[in-house]
Amino acid sequence: MLTTRVAHRLLVPVAMAALLLLSLAYWWLDNIPHEIFGTAMFVLIAWHIAMNRLWFRNVFRGRYDGRRVFTVLLHLFLIVNMAVLLATSIVISRSVLAFLPLPNIAYLREVHWFCAYWVMIVVGIHLGIHWIRVMALLRSMLGLSRGSPLRAWTLRAAATANAGFGLWSFWVLGVWGKLTFTYSLEFWDFTASVTPFFGHWAGVLALPAILTHYVMTGWVSAASHGGRLAGLRNPTQRPIQSVG
Known part of the structure; x- marks a missing residue:
């Protein structure tokens, strides 16, 4: 039962990521599959939010340090981005929601x-923040033990290779231009190849995840080290007891 629950918690994010990648292949799939995949992704997002609703309840509770501030701001940015993506999806829909009497605004497609x-x-970045949790769930599902140096170094080598591939994919796909709203007539030639398109976008997704994971790990380690140094410099003094 526990393994099944863990599998569900992992498979839903994987399915959302897969649907997001498929939705990017608009010029290969055409409009109807694009809208179907997008609709399915938003359904899973709603389920994901419902399963993690406690996070929203606890936003205003507890102490905030730099890491938590960054995490909350990142999640808020993701929520706003997803909300705009959903709103524009509804307005520009030509298949799933074509029956809605909404004006066709070309600019909203951009x-x-x-x-x-x-x-x-x-x-x-969201994946990178929660990577330790993802790996813990994966170990639980597969029944793996912690503390394997060989596995740790193998994963680090794989992360380095994937980060390098992600950087290359940024260049191949012209991602920076897309992120800065730079207009371009360059599109992926699906008549020549299909699989590399998804491979490169997976690399683009992996790059911020890997960088965020190691930055956050270093951040936590530095904060912990700083706390230990502060404790050494200002040791707690025991109260002097009177003798009498």
Whole structure:
């Protein structure tokens, strides 16, 4: 039962990421599959939010340090981005919601794509923030033990390779231009290849996840080290007891 619950908590985010990648292949799939995949993704997002609703309840509780401030701001940015993506999806829909009497505003298509590209980056950062939790769930599902040096170094090597591939993918796909709303007539040639398109976008998603994970790990480690140094410099003094 526990393994099944863990699998569900992992499979839903994986499915959302897969649907997001498929939705980017608009010029390969055409409009109807694009809208179907997008609709399914938003349904899973709603389920994901419902399953993690306690996070929203606890936003105003507890102490805030730098890491928590960054995490909350990142999540708020992701929520706003997703909200704009959903709103523009509804307005520009030509298939799933074509029956709605909404005006066809061409400019919103550009906004829609702009938000979609930023969602890829922010989702990657979101994944990096929760990477330790993801790995813990994966170990629990697979029954793996912690503390394997060989596995740790293998994963670090894989992360380094994926980060390098992600940087290359940024250049291949012209992601920076897409993130800065730079107009371009360059599109992926799906008549030549399809699989590399998804591979490169997966690399783009992985790059911010990897960087965020290691930055946050270093941040926590530095904060912990700083706390220990402060404790050494200002040791707690025991109260002097009177003798009498």
